Amino acid sequence: MLQEVVYCGICSYPPEYCEFSGKLKRCKVWLSENDTELYAKLYGNEIDEEVANAANKLGSSSIGEAREEKLEKDLLRLQAKQENREQRELAKKLSSKVVIKREARTKRKFIVAISGLEVFEIDMKKLAKTFASKFATGCSVSKNAEKKDEIVIQGDVLEEVEKYIHSLLEEKGLKNVKLEIIDSQKKKKKPTDEANSNNNNNNNNK
Amino acid sequence: MFKKFSKEDIHSRSKVKSSIQRTLKSKLVSQYPQLEEVIDELIPKKSQIELIKCEDKIQLYTVDGEVYFFQKFDELIPSLKFVHKFPQAYPTIQVDRGAIKFVLSGANIMCPGLTSVGGKLPDAPGFEKDSFVIINAENKENALAIGKLMMSTEEIKSINKGHGVEMIHHLGDPLWDFNLD
Ligand SMILES: [Zn+2]
Numbered sequence: 155m156l157q158e159v160v161y162c163g164i165c166s167y168p169p170e171y172c173e174f175s176g177k178l179k180r181c182k183v184w185l186s187e188n189d190t191e192l193y194a195k196l197y198g199n200e201i202d203e204e205v206a207n208a209a210n211k212l213g214s215s216s217i218g219e220a221r222e223e224k225l226e227k228d229l230l231r232l233q234a235k236q237e238n239r240e241q242r243e244l245a246k247k248l249s250s251k252v253v254i255k256r257e258a259r260t261k262r263k264f265i266v267a268i269s270g271l272e273v274f275e276i277d278m279k280k281l282a283k284t285f286a287s288k289f290a291t292g293c294s295v296s297k298n299a300e301k302k303d304e305i306v307i308q309g310d311v312l313e314e315v316e317k318y319i320h321s322l323l324e325e326k327g328l329k330n331v332k333l334e335i336i337d338s339q340k341k342k343k344k345p346t347d348e349a350n351s352n353n354n355n356n357n358n359n360k
Numbered sequence: 361m362f363k364k365f366s367k368e369d370i371h372s373r374s375k376v377k378s379s380i381q382r383t384l385k386s387k388l389v390s391q392y393p394q395l396e397e398v399i400d401e402l403i404p405k406k407s408q409i410e411l412i413k414c415e416d417k418i419q420l421y422t423v424d425g426e427v428y429f430f431q432k433f434d435e436l437i438p439s440l441k442f443v444h445k446f447p448q449a450y451p452t453i454q455v456d457r458g459a460i461k462f463v464l465s466g467a468n469i470m471c472p473g474l475t476s477v478g479g480k481l482p483d484a485p486g487f488e489k490d491s492f493v494i495i496n497a498e499n500k501e502n503a504l505a506i507g508k509l510m511m512s513t514e515e516i517k518s519i520n521k522g523h524g525v526e527m528i529h530h531l532g533d534p535l536w537d538f539n540l541d
Binding site: 158159165168 | 461
C-alpha cells in the first residue's frame with residue numbers, strides 16, 4: 155500500500171530530481187550502482203561513458219570515497235570563493251586613491267596630509283612614526299573632515315612623501331593605485347624645477 | 361517557512377503520550393480522509409511520536425528522528441517524506457518543468473507556472489485560498505514541495521499573474537535534511 159521512494163545517496167532528492175541538484179554526474183554514478191532499474195527508467199539502458207568512467211574511478215565507491223570527493227569539491231568551492239573575495243578586495247584597492255595634500259600653515263610653513271590609506275592595510279600610526287623620524291618633524295594621525303584617518307606631517311615634504319607612498323604601494327603590488335596630489339598653495343620654485351615637476355596643479359606665473 | 365531553520369531553533373523535545381498520539385492520528389485522518397486505510401501502516405501503534413517545539417511556534421512531530429508532520433496553527437501539515445509514502449491522500453497541484461528550479465530554490469510559485477501546458481490545477485470549484493497543497497512537477501512522479509495557496513485555484517486561473525502559492529517546504533530545505541539522530 156505504502157510507496158517506498160528511493161532517495162539519491164548524493165543529493166538526497168528522489169532521483170528524478172537529480173538533474174536539478176547541480177551534482178547530476180555523481181548522482182548518476184550513485185544510481186547506476188544502487189538502482190539499475192530506476193537508472194534505466196530515468197536515463198535509458200545505456201550507461202553513458204562518462205558515468206562508467208566516473209564509476210570506475212570511484213572503484214566500488216565506498217561512502218568514504220564519495221565523502222572524500224564531496225570534501226574535495228567543497229574545498230575547491232571554498233577556494234574559489236576566497237579567490238573571488240581577494241579579487242574584489244584588490245579591485246577595491248585599485249579603484250581607491252590616496253590623497254596627499256599640502257596646505258600652508260603660515261607664509262612659509264606647510265603641512266602635508268595623507269588620506270585614503272585605510273583600504274591598503276597600512277598601519278597609519280607606524281607610518282606616522284616612520285615619517286616623524288625620517289623627516290625629523292612632528293607627525294600624527296588624526297581624523298579629517300570626513301571622519302577618516304589622516305596622517306598629518308609638519309613640514310614641506312610633499313615630494314618626499316609622494317615618493318615614499320609610491321614605493322610603499324609598489325611594494326604591495328599596487329603600483330596602479332591613483333595618487334592625487336593637492337597643492338593648495340604652490341611653493342614658489344625656480345622655473346627650471348617647475349618645468350620638471352609633474353605636479354598637476356596651477357602652474358605659477360613666472 | 362523553513363528557509364533558515366536549524367537545530368538551534370529547537371526549544372524542547374518530549375515524547376507524545378499514547379492518548380495524544382491517537383488524537384493526532386485521527387486529526388490527520390479527519391484532515392485527509394484517504395489516510396484512514398493506511399494510517400496504522402504510516403504510524404504503527406507501537407511507534408513513538410516525539411513532539412519538538414521550535415522557534416516561531418512551529419511544532420514538529422517526529423517518528424524515529426524523522427519529521428512526519430508539523431504544525432504552526434491548528435492544521436497538521438505532512439512533511440514531504442511522509443507525503444511520498446502515500447501521496448494520493450492530499451490535494452495536489454502541478455507546476456511546469458520551467459518552475460522546478462525556482463521551487464527548489466524556495467521561491468513562491470507564480471501563477472503562470474501552474475496554468476501553462478505543463479502545469480495542473482483541479483477543475484472548479486478547486487481548492488480554497490489558504491489551504492495547503494502538495495506540489496508535483498511536470499513529468500515527475502514525486503512531490504517536490506508543499507505550499508499554501510495565496511489565492512484559490514480558480515483565482516489562480518483567472519488572475520494568472522503574481523504569486524499563487526506560498527512556499528512552505530521543499531526538497532532540500534532544512535526541514536528536508538532535518539534528522540535528530
Ligand atoms: Zn541526486
